[in-house]
Amino acid sequence: MTQLEVTITDEKGRLDKVLTEKLTDYSRSQIQQWLKEEAVTLEGTPVKANYKVKNGNHFVITIPEAVTLDLIAEDIPLDIVYQDEDVAVINKPQGMVVHPSAGHPNGTLVNALLYHLKDLSSINDVVRPGIVHRIDKDTSGLLMIAKNDAAHEALAKQLKDKTSLRKYVALVHGNISHDKGTINAPIGRSKTNRKMQAVIEDGKPAVTHFTVLERFGAFTLVELQLETGRTHQIRVHMHYIGFPVAGDPVYGPKKTLKGNGQFLHAKLLGFTHPRTQEQMVFEAPLPELFEKNLEKLRENI
Numbered sequence: 001m002t003q004l005e006v007t008i009t010d011e012k013g014r015l016d017k018v019l020t021e022k023l024t025d026y027s028r029s030q031i032q033q034w035l036k037e038e039a040v041t042l043e044g045t046p047v048k049a050n051y052k053v054k055n056g057n058h059f060v061i062t063i064p065e066a067v068t069l070d071l072i073a074e075d076i077p078l079d080i081v082y083q084d085e086d087v088a089v090i091n092k093p094q095g096m097v098v099h100p101s102a103g104h105p106n107g108t109l110v111n112a113l114l115y116h117l118k119d120l121s122s123i124n125d126v127v128r129p130g131i132v133h134r135i136d137k138d139t140s141g142l143l144m145i146a147k148n149d150a151a152h153e154a155l156a157k158q159l160k161d162k163t164s165l166r167k168y169v170a171l172v173h174g175n176i177s178h179d180k181g182t183i184n185a186p187i188g189r190s191k192t193n194r195k196m197q198a199v200i201e202d203g204k205p206a207v208t209h210f211t212v213l214e215r216f217g218a219f220t221l222v223e224l225q226l227e228t229g230r231t232h233q234i235r236v237h238m239h240y241i242g243f244p245v246a247g248d249p250v251y252g253p254k255k256t257l258k259g260n261g262q263f264l265h266a267k268l269l270g271f272t273h274p275r276t277q278e279q280m281v282f283e284a285p286l287p288e289l290f291e292k293n294l295e296k297l298r299e300n301i
Contacts, residue, residue, distance in 0.1 A: 004061040008053045015040070016049040019059070029123070034061055071129075072106060073114035080116065081282050086151040086275050087144060088117060088130075091284040094140040094260055099128045113145060120145070121152035132156055133229060138249075138261025140287050141168070142269035154274030159229060165270030168224045168234055169213070169286060171263035171293065172243040173253060176212050176220045183208045183237040187230040196250060197232045199240045206230045208237045216297040219246060219257075223267075234264060257293055265290060 004023065011018045016035060020028040031040075038046035039062050047059070079091040090109065097104040100111065113120060113130055120130030123146070130145045132155045144164075146152030158164040188203030190196040207227035214221040220243065224234050235251045238244055244252035248262040257263065270281040286294075 002063040004063065006059045006061070008055055008057040008059075010055070011053055013053065014049065015047060015051040015053055015059075018053050019061075034063070039063065071100065071114060072111060074106060074111040075115050076107065076112035078109075078112045078116050079284075081142065081284065082280075083117065083145075083147075085119075086147055087155070087273065088113075088147060089269060089282045090143050090145055092135060092140060092143055092266075094138050094287060094289075097137045098134045098143070099131055109143070117145070117147065119147045121147065121149045123149050123152045123156075133159055135266050136232065136235075136262070136264075138247075139168075139264045139266060140284075140290075141266025142282055142284050143266070144269060144271060151274040155271060158271055162227055163272070165268065165281065166226045166229075166266065167268035168226070169265050169267045169290075170222050170224060170234060170238065171246045171257070171290070172220050172222060172238050173218070173246055173256070174220060174243040175215055175217060176210075176222065176243055178212070180211050181209070181241075183210070183241055185237060185240055187233060187236055197230070197236045199236060204228070204230055206233050206237065208234060214294075214298075216301060219297060221294065235262060259289055259293065263290055263293065 006019060006022055008018065016028060016032050019031045023031065032049055034040050035049045040047055041060050042057055080088060081091050082089040092109055097108045098110065100106065100108050110129060110131065122129060130147065132144050132146050132152060135141060135143060144155055146155055184207050185199040186201065186203030187197050187206040188200045190198040191200065205228060209225045210222045212220055213223055226233060235245050235248055239251040245262045245264050246252065246257045247259040265286055268281065268283050270279065273280050
Protein backbone atom coordinates (compact mmCIF):
# COMPACT_ATOMS: atom_id res chain seq x y z
CA MET A 1 0.00 0.00 0.00
CA THR A 2 1.35 3.41 -1.03
CA GLN A 3 0.54 6.83 0.41
CA LEU A 4 0.75 10.16 -1.40
CA GLU A 5 0.54 13.48 0.43
CA VAL A 6 -0.54 16.73 -1.17
CA THR A 7 -0.60 20.17 0.50
CA ILE A 8 -2.54 23.05 -1.06
CA THR A 9 -0.66 26.32 -1.42
CA ASP A 10 -2.01 28.68 -4.09
CA GLU A 11 -4.32 26.29 -5.94
CA LYS A 12 -8.07 26.89 -6.15
CA GLY A 13 -11.11 24.96 -7.35
CA ARG A 14 -12.39 21.38 -7.22
CA LEU A 15 -10.27 18.77 -5.52
CA ASP A 16 -10.22 16.35 -8.46
CA LYS A 17 -9.04 19.11 -10.82
CA VAL A 18 -6.35 20.35 -8.42
CA LEU A 19 -5.04 16.84 -7.74
CA THR A 20 -4.88 16.16 -11.50
CA GLU A 21 -2.76 19.30 -11.95
CA LYS A 22 -0.43 18.41 -9.07
CA LEU A 23 -0.16 14.64 -9.60
CA THR A 24 0.92 14.62 -13.23
CA ASP A 25 1.84 10.93 -13.19
CA TYR A 26 -1.83 9.98 -12.72
CA SER A 27 -4.88 10.52 -14.95
CA ARG A 28 -7.94 12.47 -13.82
CA SER A 29 -10.05 9.31 -14.15
CA GLN A 30 -7.68 7.46 -11.82
CA ILE A 31 -7.83 10.30 -9.28
CA GLN A 32 -11.62 10.39 -9.51
CA GLN A 33 -11.68 6.63 -8.89
CA TRP A 34 -9.61 7.10 -5.71
CA LEU A 35 -12.08 9.76 -4.59
CA LYS A 36 -15.03 7.41 -5.25
CA GLU A 37 -13.29 4.70 -3.25
CA GLU A 38 -12.80 7.19 -0.36
CA ALA A 39 -9.03 6.78 -0.61
CA VAL A 40 -8.44 10.55 -0.39
CA THR A 41 -8.72 11.97 3.12
CA LEU A 42 -8.45 15.37 4.79
CA GLU A 43 -7.62 15.12 8.50
CA GLY A 44 -8.65 11.47 8.36
CA THR A 45 -12.04 12.08 6.72
CA PRO A 46 -12.77 11.04 3.10
CA VAL A 47 -13.47 13.97 0.79
CA LYS A 48 -15.47 14.21 -2.42
CA ALA A 49 -14.33 15.20 -5.89
CA ASN A 50 -16.22 18.52 -5.84
CA TYR A 51 -14.66 19.68 -2.54
CA LYS A 52 -13.32 23.23 -2.98
CA VAL A 53 -9.73 23.21 -1.79
CA LYS A 54 -8.46 25.75 0.76
CA ASN A 55 -4.98 27.06 1.39
CA GLY A 56 -3.15 24.76 3.79
CA ASN A 57 -5.34 21.68 3.20
CA HIS A 58 -3.22 18.54 3.55
CA PHE A 59 -4.60 15.51 1.72
CA VAL A 60 -3.47 11.92 2.14
CA ILE A 61 -4.10 9.45 -0.70
CA THR A 62 -3.90 5.77 0.19
CA ILE A 63 -3.28 3.76 -2.96
CA PRO A 64 -4.02 0.03 -2.59
CA GLU A 65 -1.63 -2.48 -4.09
CA ALA A 66 -2.53 -3.09 -7.70
CA VAL A 67 -4.11 -6.45 -8.47
CA THR A 68 -2.50 -7.86 -11.58
CA LEU A 69 -5.05 -9.22 -14.01
CA ASP A 70 -3.97 -10.73 -17.30
CA LEU A 71 -6.59 -9.83 -19.89
CA ILE A 72 -7.12 -12.79 -22.18
CA ALA A 73 -9.23 -12.81 -25.32
CA GLU A 74 -11.74 -15.63 -24.91
CA ASP A 75 -13.93 -17.22 -27.56
CA ILE A 76 -17.15 -16.70 -25.62
CA PRO A 77 -20.36 -16.48 -27.71
CA LEU A 78 -21.47 -12.87 -27.97
CA ASP A 79 -24.69 -11.37 -29.32
CA ILE A 80 -23.40 -8.38 -31.31
CA VAL A 81 -26.52 -6.41 -32.21
CA TYR A 82 -24.61 -3.75 -34.18
CA GLN A 83 -21.07 -2.60 -34.89
CA ASP A 84 -19.14 -0.20 -37.10
CA GLU A 85 -15.69 1.41 -36.86
CA ASP A 86 -16.69 3.52 -33.82
CA VAL A 87 -19.29 1.73 -31.74
CA ALA A 88 -20.79 -1.65 -31.01
CA VAL A 89 -24.01 -2.64 -29.25
CA ILE A 90 -24.00 -5.89 -27.30
CA ASN A 91 -26.92 -7.87 -25.88
CA LYS A 92 -25.32 -9.18 -22.67
CA PRO A 93 -26.72 -12.45 -21.31
CA GLN A 94 -27.77 -12.81 -17.69
CA GLY A 95 -24.95 -14.18 -15.55
CA MET A 96 -22.09 -12.49 -17.41
CA VAL A 97 -19.87 -10.03 -15.51
CA VAL A 98 -19.03 -6.92 -17.58
CA HIS A 99 -15.32 -6.60 -16.78
CA PRO A 100 -12.62 -8.57 -14.94
CA SER A 101 -12.00 -8.05 -11.24
CA ALA A 102 -10.22 -9.93 -8.48
CA GLY A 103 -13.27 -12.17 -8.04
CA HIS A 104 -13.93 -12.60 -11.76
CA PRO A 105 -10.57 -12.69 -13.62
CA ASN A 106 -12.02 -14.19 -16.81
CA GLY A 107 -15.22 -15.22 -18.55
CA THR A 108 -16.37 -11.59 -18.66
CA LEU A 109 -17.84 -9.45 -21.41
CA VAL A 110 -14.45 -7.74 -21.81
CA ASN A 111 -12.73 -11.09 -22.40
CA ALA A 112 -15.30 -11.83 -25.11
CA LEU A 113 -14.97 -8.34 -26.65
CA LEU A 114 -11.21 -8.76 -26.96
CA TYR A 115 -11.80 -11.88 -29.05
CA HIS A 116 -14.68 -10.67 -31.23
CA LEU A 117 -13.88 -6.98 -31.82
CA LYS A 118 -10.77 -5.62 -33.47
CA ASP A 119 -10.54 -2.30 -31.62
CA LEU A 120 -11.63 -1.02 -28.20
CA SER A 121 -11.23 2.38 -26.54
CA SER A 122 -8.53 2.78 -23.89
CA ILE A 123 -9.98 5.63 -21.79
CA ASN A 124 -10.96 3.44 -18.84
CA ASP A 125 -8.38 1.46 -16.88
CA VAL A 126 -6.70 -1.58 -18.39
CA VAL A 127 -9.43 -4.05 -17.35
CA ARG A 128 -12.31 -2.06 -18.91
CA PRO A 129 -11.41 -1.44 -22.58
CA GLY A 130 -14.41 -0.18 -24.54
CA ILE A 131 -16.76 -0.14 -21.55
CA VAL A 132 -18.76 3.10 -21.44
CA HIS A 133 -21.40 1.96 -18.92
CA ARG A 134 -22.26 -1.24 -17.06
CA ILE A 135 -25.20 -3.39 -16.12
CA ASP A 136 -25.16 -5.88 -13.25
CA LYS A 137 -23.97 -9.46 -13.70
CA ASP A 138 -27.48 -10.90 -13.44
CA THR A 139 -29.16 -8.16 -15.49
CA SER A 140 -29.45 -8.93 -19.19
CA GLY A 141 -29.63 -6.58 -22.13
CA LEU A 142 -28.06 -3.85 -24.19
CA LEU A 143 -24.72 -2.11 -23.66
CA MET A 144 -22.91 0.44 -25.84
CA ILE A 145 -19.23 -0.28 -26.50
CA ALA A 146 -16.71 2.33 -27.72
CA LYS A 147 -14.14 1.15 -30.28
CA ASN A 148 -11.94 4.25 -30.03
CA ASP A 149 -11.31 7.05 -27.52
CA ALA A 150 -13.16 9.75 -29.46
CA ALA A 151 -16.29 7.62 -29.57
CA HIS A 152 -15.90 6.80 -25.86
CA GLU A 153 -15.74 10.48 -24.89
CA ALA A 154 -18.80 11.31 -27.00
CA LEU A 155 -20.89 8.43 -25.63
CA ALA A 156 -19.83 9.10 -22.03
CA LYS A 157 -20.82 12.76 -22.45
CA GLN A 158 -24.29 11.72 -23.62
CA LEU A 159 -24.71 9.61 -20.49
CA LYS A 160 -23.56 12.50 -18.33
CA ASP A 161 -25.82 14.98 -20.13
CA LYS A 162 -28.76 12.54 -19.93
CA THR A 163 -29.29 12.62 -23.70
CA SER A 164 -28.94 8.88 -24.24
CA LEU A 165 -31.98 6.63 -23.93
CA ARG A 166 -32.07 3.57 -21.66
CA LYS A 167 -35.23 1.60 -21.01
CA TYR A 168 -35.52 -1.55 -18.91
CA VAL A 169 -38.24 -4.11 -18.28
CA ALA A 170 -38.58 -5.56 -14.79
CA LEU A 171 -40.91 -7.98 -13.09
CA VAL A 172 -41.52 -6.78 -9.55
CA HIS A 173 -43.28 -8.11 -6.47
CA GLY A 174 -46.63 -6.55 -5.61
CA ASN A 175 -49.45 -4.88 -7.49
CA ILE A 176 -48.55 -1.30 -8.47
CA SER A 177 -51.84 0.61 -8.61
CA HIS A 178 -50.51 3.68 -10.43
CA ASP A 179 -50.00 3.39 -14.20
CA LYS A 180 -46.97 5.69 -14.12
CA GLY A 181 -44.60 7.10 -11.55
CA THR A 182 -41.24 8.74 -10.92
CA ILE A 183 -38.84 7.81 -8.13
CA ASN A 184 -36.56 10.70 -7.22
CA ALA A 185 -34.43 9.53 -4.31
CA PRO A 186 -30.66 9.87 -3.77
CA ILE A 187 -28.58 6.68 -3.74
CA GLY A 188 -25.30 5.92 -2.00
CA ARG A 189 -23.51 3.15 -0.19
CA SER A 190 -25.61 1.68 2.61
CA LYS A 191 -24.65 2.85 6.10
CA THR A 192 -25.37 -0.61 7.53
CA ASN A 193 -24.04 -2.90 4.78
CA ARG A 194 -21.09 -1.62 2.71
CA LYS A 195 -21.78 -4.20 -0.01
CA MET A 196 -25.23 -2.73 -0.69
CA GLN A 197 -26.54 0.53 -2.08
CA ALA A 198 -29.46 2.35 -0.45
CA VAL A 199 -31.55 5.51 -0.57
CA ILE A 200 -29.68 7.84 1.77
CA GLU A 201 -29.98 11.55 2.49
CA ASP A 202 -26.45 12.44 1.33
CA GLY A 203 -26.45 10.09 -1.69
CA LYS A 204 -26.07 11.06 -5.33
CA PRO A 205 -29.18 12.24 -7.20
CA ALA A 206 -31.04 9.35 -8.82
CA VAL A 207 -34.21 9.48 -10.91
CA THR A 208 -36.16 6.51 -12.30
CA HIS A 209 -39.42 6.73 -14.29
CA PHE A 210 -41.71 3.70 -14.51
CA THR A 211 -44.76 2.68 -16.52
CA VAL A 212 -46.90 -0.38 -15.73
CA LEU A 213 -47.11 -2.81 -18.66
CA GLU A 214 -49.05 -5.72 -17.10
CA ARG A 215 -50.45 -6.70 -13.73
CA PHE A 216 -50.52 -10.28 -12.44
CA GLY A 217 -51.95 -9.79 -8.94
CA ALA A 218 -48.87 -10.64 -6.88
CA PHE A 219 -46.49 -9.29 -9.54
CA THR A 220 -46.31 -6.31 -11.90
CA LEU A 221 -44.41 -5.97 -15.17
CA VAL A 222 -42.96 -2.47 -15.54
CA GLU A 223 -40.94 -0.51 -18.06
CA LEU A 224 -38.35 1.78 -16.48
CA GLN A 225 -36.42 4.69 -17.93
CA LEU A 226 -33.27 5.97 -16.27
CA GLU A 227 -32.31 9.61 -16.00
CA THR A 228 -29.23 8.77 -13.95
CA GLY A 229 -27.05 5.66 -13.77
CA ARG A 230 -26.31 4.89 -10.13
CA THR A 231 -25.09 1.47 -9.03
CA HIS A 232 -28.09 -0.91 -8.67
CA GLN A 233 -30.39 2.09 -9.27
CA ILE A 234 -33.52 0.26 -10.43
CA ARG A 235 -33.13 -2.50 -7.86
CA VAL A 236 -32.65 -0.02 -5.01
CA HIS A 237 -35.45 2.31 -6.12
CA MET A 238 -38.03 -0.46 -6.58
CA HIS A 239 -37.11 -1.94 -3.20
CA TYR A 240 -37.42 1.55 -1.68
CA ILE A 241 -41.03 2.02 -2.86
CA GLY A 242 -42.00 -1.49 -1.73
CA PHE A 243 -41.97 -3.33 -5.07
CA PRO A 244 -38.62 -5.17 -5.21
CA VAL A 245 -37.49 -6.81 -8.44
CA ALA A 246 -38.43 -10.49 -8.55
CA GLY A 247 -35.46 -12.82 -8.18
CA ASP A 248 -33.21 -10.11 -6.75
CA PRO A 249 -30.90 -11.93 -4.31
CA VAL A 250 -29.79 -8.71 -2.58
CA TYR A 251 -32.77 -6.35 -2.42
CA GLY A 252 -35.70 -8.73 -2.90
CA PRO A 253 -37.51 -11.27 -0.71
CA LYS A 254 -36.23 -14.85 -0.45
CA LYS A 255 -39.58 -16.27 -1.54
CA THR A 256 -39.66 -15.31 -5.20
CA LEU A 257 -39.79 -16.67 -8.75
CA LYS A 258 -37.28 -19.31 -9.78
CA GLY A 259 -34.58 -17.93 -12.03
CA ASN A 260 -30.93 -17.01 -12.27
CA GLY A 261 -31.11 -13.67 -10.50
CA GLN A 262 -33.23 -10.56 -10.87
CA PHE A 263 -35.85 -10.38 -13.62
CA LEU A 264 -34.43 -7.17 -15.07
CA HIS A 265 -33.62 -6.62 -18.74
CA ALA A 266 -32.08 -3.60 -20.51
CA LYS A 267 -34.39 -3.77 -23.50
CA LEU A 268 -33.84 -0.45 -25.32
CA LEU A 269 -30.76 1.67 -25.92
CA GLY A 270 -30.59 4.91 -27.88
CA PHE A 271 -27.75 7.35 -28.55
CA THR A 272 -26.39 9.80 -31.09
CA HIS A 273 -23.68 8.22 -33.23
CA PRO A 274 -20.40 9.97 -32.33
CA ARG A 275 -19.25 10.29 -35.95
CA THR A 276 -22.37 10.55 -38.12
CA GLN A 277 -24.62 12.24 -35.49
CA GLU A 278 -27.36 9.82 -36.52
CA GLN A 279 -29.95 8.95 -33.88
CA MET A 280 -29.62 5.22 -33.25
CA VAL A 281 -32.07 3.06 -31.29
CA PHE A 282 -31.72 -0.66 -30.56
CA GLU A 283 -34.06 -3.11 -28.87
CA ALA A 284 -33.43 -6.60 -27.46
CA PRO A 285 -36.17 -9.16 -26.76
CA LEU A 286 -36.69 -10.53 -23.28
CA PRO A 287 -34.60 -13.62 -22.43
CA GLU A 288 -36.36 -16.98 -22.80
CA LEU A 289 -36.54 -17.63 -19.04
CA PHE A 290 -38.10 -14.20 -18.46
CA GLU A 291 -40.74 -14.84 -21.14
CA LYS A 292 -41.57 -18.30 -19.77
CA ASN A 293 -42.23 -16.87 -16.31
CA LEU A 294 -44.50 -14.21 -17.80
CA GLU A 295 -46.45 -16.90 -19.68
CA LYS A 296 -46.96 -18.85 -16.44
CA LEU A 297 -48.18 -15.72 -14.66
CA ARG A 298 -50.63 -14.95 -17.49
CA GLU A 299 -52.01 -18.49 -17.29
CA ASN A 300 -52.74 -18.04 -13.58
CA ILE A 301 -54.59 -14.72 -13.82
